[in-house]
Amino acid sequence: MSEPIIVFDKVAKAYGNFVVIDQLDFKVERGEKVTIIGPSGSGKSTVLRILMTLEKISDGVVYVGGEPLWHEKKNGGLAPAGEAHLRKMRSQLGMVFQQFNLFPHMTVLRNLTEAPRVVLGLSAADAKARAEELLELVGLTEHAHKFPNQLSGGQQQRVGIARALAMRPKVMLFDEPTSALDPELVGEVLTVIRRLASEHDLTMLMVTHEMRFAREISDRVCFFDKGRIREEGTPEEIFGNPKEERTRQFLSAVLDGA
């Protein structure tokens, strides 16, 4: 097996005395679909936000594609990364946000073409062609010229997914992509993510509360608690036969509530 695309090596994240991520060791293989579940405040989203460089780490080393994310190799040692290094590393990752975070003053098309044109240097025509391809993938071709507030939440999140994909990332990070949606709109977003999961090259890391969905698409499920992985395994192991009492408690609480 080739080297993992994501490695957390004893990573810690703390705000003052409040520890969010505690000496975390964590790996994701290329093409793997990993779901992170766990109670709120367990540091699930922070893992994604660290990878997207939205949140600095306090200790340890994160590797993406074999290279340190928050550090640069300097004189044989590791020094804190500069902006140029972060930009280069960021291009391998795409993120889908809980609150969509679409640019409200740009049309759907412009949301999808802005970064490819400015960052990747695509021509207007190429960026548009790429955007239209992606809009077809998420089933929103006829909405290209609308503004985000003219779309439903589910449609907006599908635009959010397409926008991230437009940068051709190797790893897609989904931060509770359906948590802000009305229940009847969750399905259409999950359908799109399911379609992506069938692509073997794309590595996917998702934080979600949709347990049935996690079970269906994941190669591996990680149960987070207090900033560490309490238990991990295949969906069958975690959902079918959890070993840890804490995992069982969490699952029964979540599944009973559903």
Place this chain on the structure above:
Amino acid sequence: MLFGYEWDTSHGELAFAISILPMLLRGLVVTIQASLLGFFVAMVLGLLLAVLKSAPSRLVSWPAAFVTEFIRDTPLLVQLFFLYYVLPDYGIVLPAFLTGALALGIQYSAYTSEVYRAGIDAVERGQHEAAKALDLPPRRTFTHVVLPQAVPRVIPALGNYLVSIMKDVPVLSVVTVLEMLNVAKIIGDQTFNYLVPLSMVGGLYLIMTLVASALVRYLDVRLPKRGIPLR
């Protein structure tokens, strides 16, 4: 006689009022010009100060904050005298009107910069995060994501400063600008009738500021709520 018009002092107050109206309107035009030019300077300079104040480097943000504070805490009249009487010593001679409009603009840029900054700060964190996740360079993020959303939100607040600037224009009369109040005073000095011209100035001011306020309200209604649309 003023601006080539004669005042009529021998046929009662109404005839007098009618005869001086063209003179006051000449002054009103100057008042409006000074207001608009001052407002324009305040909008541009204020945005510049706001950008500098939110710069990541303290080497930039602190001097900008100091300048803002200094401008805000010194009287307009002091700034005006300074520009008008001190700058010529250093070879910079500006016409009175230009000096006055500039002084207004500089004074109000301190206020507008705070308004802009509030607008910039009000853009959700998620917008910055999305831009970062897409690897948009910080400058592009500022010009194409943050500003188009910040500016429409603050236009009503900026517009209120236009009304304030209009009401501060009479200060320019001390450096000989022939704005409306100055014209009224000259008429009073010459005809010994201050009541009529000054009352008319009050009335004309009321009309002008009401129109300006209505314009600002109209703009507020017509403005795009989600930011300046980028197709």
